[in-house]
Amino acid sequence: MSATNQIEREGAESVADTVIRVEDVHKYYDLGETRVHALRGLSVAIRRGEFVAIMGASGSGKSTFMNILGCLDRPSAGNYVLEGIDVSNHDKNALALIRNQKIGFVFQGFNLLARTTALENIELPTLYTKIDRAEREKRAAGALTMVGLGDRGAHFPSQMSGGQQQRVAIARALVNQPSILLADEPTGNLDSRTSVEIMDILQNLNGDGLTIVLVTHEHDIAQFARRILVFRDGKIRKDEPVTNQPKARDVLKTLPSLED
Numbered sequence: 001m002s003a004t005n006q007i008e009r010e011g012a013e014s015v016a017d018t019v020i021r022v023e024d025v026h027k028y029y030d031l032g033e034t035r036v037h038a039l040r041g042l043s044v045a046i047r048r049g050e051f052v053a054i055m056g057a058s059g060s061g062k063s064t065f066m067n068i069l070g071c072l073d074r075p076s077a078g079n080y081v082l083e084g085i086d087v088s089n090h091d092k093n094a095l096a097l098i099r100n101q102k103i104g105f106v107f108q109g110f111n112l113l114a115r116t117t118a119l120e121n122i123e124l125p126t127l128y129t130k131i132d133r134a135e136r137e138k139r140a141a142g143a144l145t146m147v148g149l150g151d152r153g154a155h156f157p158s159q160m161s162g163g164q165q166q167r168v169a170i171a172r173a174l175v176n177q178p179s180i181l182l183a184d185e186p187t188g189n190l191d192s193r194t195s196v197e198i199m200d201i202l203q204n205l206n207g208d209g210l211t212i213v214l215v216t217h218e219h220d221i222a223q224f225a226r227r228i229l230v231f232r233d234g235k236i237r238k239d240e241p242v243t244n245q246p247k248a249r250d251v252l253k254t255l256p257s258l259e260d
Helices: 003-016 062-069 092-102 118-128 133-146 162-174 192-207 248-252
Strands: 018-031 034-047 051-056 077-082 103-107 180-184 211-215 227-232 235-241
Touching: 018 062, 018 211, 034 062, 034 077, 034 211, 034 235, 051 062, 051 192, 062 180, 062 211, 092 103, 103 162, 118 133, 118 162, 133 162, 162 180, 162 192, 180 192, 192 211, 192 248
Parallel strands: 051 211, 051 227, 103 180, 180 211
Antiparallel strands: 018 034, 018 077, 227 235
């Protein structure tokens, strides 16, 4: 194989392996006669199996970027390609279908239904699919076991700690077997040890091949990812690999138990 053909083949493989590709994306809001720019010509690619942390001050554009990645909003200009499909101009119904099929969401506030059991909360995303009831229940139970709460399926959110509720929220995000997991400040409401426990789960999921994009304002939490993007003024100012990524499981061994 010639050097030219080798380069072309490697380039094609790289494109095929790209889950997220954002090309010269702008997002602005018109407030009367004032135009507010949230994103300014942003371009970035995220490959399958990456674990990316996004950091930046309030107003830096990271939340707007996550909304676009999650198909909750559309760019004002530019292109967003998700698994080879340009979703930039899809209508609301098409975006809702993509969200349900390809994207799992985890939020700071858990967003669990209070009067619904853990298993029922996890099943909710499957209700908008053609999956039959037996498969829905099987997937929900499997996802709950995956996050270490296989014996808590009948418990309500009020009977669980914050960390357990976030585990249920992660299981809910996984139940439709998404291509990417978007986590927006998933440790924001948790104590230090529980935060690391959640990062251990995310690292394990990433180790199994799941692509994860995490927003956090905590530098220590960002270090558990493999790559960090730093936003400022609607642009990516830094894009760096994590050179000494700590393993959450090892960090847990150094932290006191909550019962101590």
